[in-house]
Amino acid sequence: MTTSTTTTGAVSSTRAATAPRRPRRDRVRGWDRVQPVVAVLVVVLLLGVPLWMVVVTSAKPQAEAQNPNLALPQQWQMLENYRTVWEDGRVLDAFVGSALILAPTIAIVLTVGSLASWILARRGGRVLAVVYAIGISGIVLPPAVVTVVLLLRQLGIDGTIPGMVGVYVGMYLSTVIFFVTGFVRTVPPELEEAARVDGAKPLTVFFRIILPLLRPVLATATILISLYVWNDVFYAFFVVGGRVDTLPLNLFQVASAGLYLENWHLIFAYVVLMSLPLLVVFAVAQRRIISGVTSGAVK
């Protein structure tokens, strides 16, 4: 960016000789000075206002919170509100439930997906091209949410964590296959040859050589899939609703029970509690998360 600004200067100074061009140069300079102010204003208005309302409302007593606004609480009862939702919303159980669903989902979807992607990337042929197309079709096609419940019941795993994990793995395998196959194609097969000459079996080659090389693309897939699974309420409602606690399901429950009573202070206390773990992770790893998401998307 530095080069472009210097050239702009050079270009406009040559132009400054022809008098009428002058104002534009000032306008460009002026924008450079105004831009940071505009950026801050945009962030404050778009993000600061809604989040501020959430935090202050979560500290208010019910009567004050009925019409959420931006004013500070006249009477603070932050701790009390958070303690109430912690118990009524079973936040701890929900956190554990969400984690018990997320961890195996990510582990299975990444291993199984990468293994298949490796083969799909290295072998050619018409049949494999069709298999690949089928493998990635789930990126756009919506899962059959009603009949999957029936299927899980027939398998005897409806309303259980393994059932939920199976559904999520089925939903996000396509994403993994799409990202990882593209990535493996950029890894030179020569890297595998050495191990193979030493007599390593395919599975060893995969786990020792390929999987470690996939780290960047697996990081991207992990971030995206974690976001979807951690925040999902729709599929969770059908598959484990009322049987397993997850953070979004319990928020749904707190809010559905409270909407009649306009319990905004409790809803927002819950929103703060459920968002905190993600925000902490983001604060620690924001650079890697942001670069991971963009590198995965732009291919």
Next chain:
Amino acid sequence: MAQGTEVRERSATPSAPSARRGPRLFGPADPRHASSYPVSFLLPAFAVLLVFFFLPTVYNFVYAFTDWSSFKAEINFVGADNFERLLSNGDLLRALRITVVYAVLVALFQNLFGLLLAVLLENDTRVNRLSRVFLFIPVLMSALAVGYIFQALLKPDGALNAVLTRVSGDEVSTAWLGSTTWTIVVVAVIHGWKWMGLSMLIYLAGLKTIDGQLIEASKLDGTTAWQRFVHVRFPLLAPAVTFNVATALLGSLNSFDIVQATTGGGPARSTELLNIFIYRTFGQGLFAQATTMSLVLFLTVALMAFPVVGLLRRRENVL
């Protein structure tokens, strides 16, 4: 295929793998593949896909033609009764229309917001970098939580109207989520707000790939910043636009959370997307109806996916 035989003969030499990359339409692959890249490694992934993804989809095509419900134990085939009922009472076409309109609006707003933010925050200054981090927060948040936040903001006596009242001096009490015509637009704006950070990042990455010399050249031609954006930079963003529009459009056909949390499908079912209809009828025990709508959603996305991706791809080539 002469190349193929050559590869086979010199299979141990390091030059062989590069020849393997080309398309091989006929005959068996390089025989080494059979042992080095066993097809059986595809099995775990495709078994899971088959059981948890494709089998339920096949069920969709079966149970949409039955009277499956929570009211009786046995399930009978009823032909196209479910479709006929949903067509004759207008539910199917209405939910379908609302879903498609919503998806188009979301794709529009999400990309508009994302592009504006990317252009605003393009330079790598400290303020801009920090702003981008903050604007990514909604992407991380639960969509359900986002929906509740905006429901509170947009209530007739909510925070937005309070601010507008103070700014304008007049009492503002617009029911932002109470119009049977405009609420769907408002909810699509909220959806756009939630995902604008992701679009912004992808547009930023796209802007970064543009060759600075092109911009310099057009500056020498005496173009204005606006002309440069419309004629040089925006066309070069085509791949990012393709990705963003396609994912936003096809992804939001499958939305639920934000609409459920803001309006629940109301007012007067004017924002009842297919997924909200499915959720509601499933809750009433009308499983066959829910399945029928689930099939409608599947077919809609499948039918839209090809033209949408194809159209955007073609545009990309032309530019």
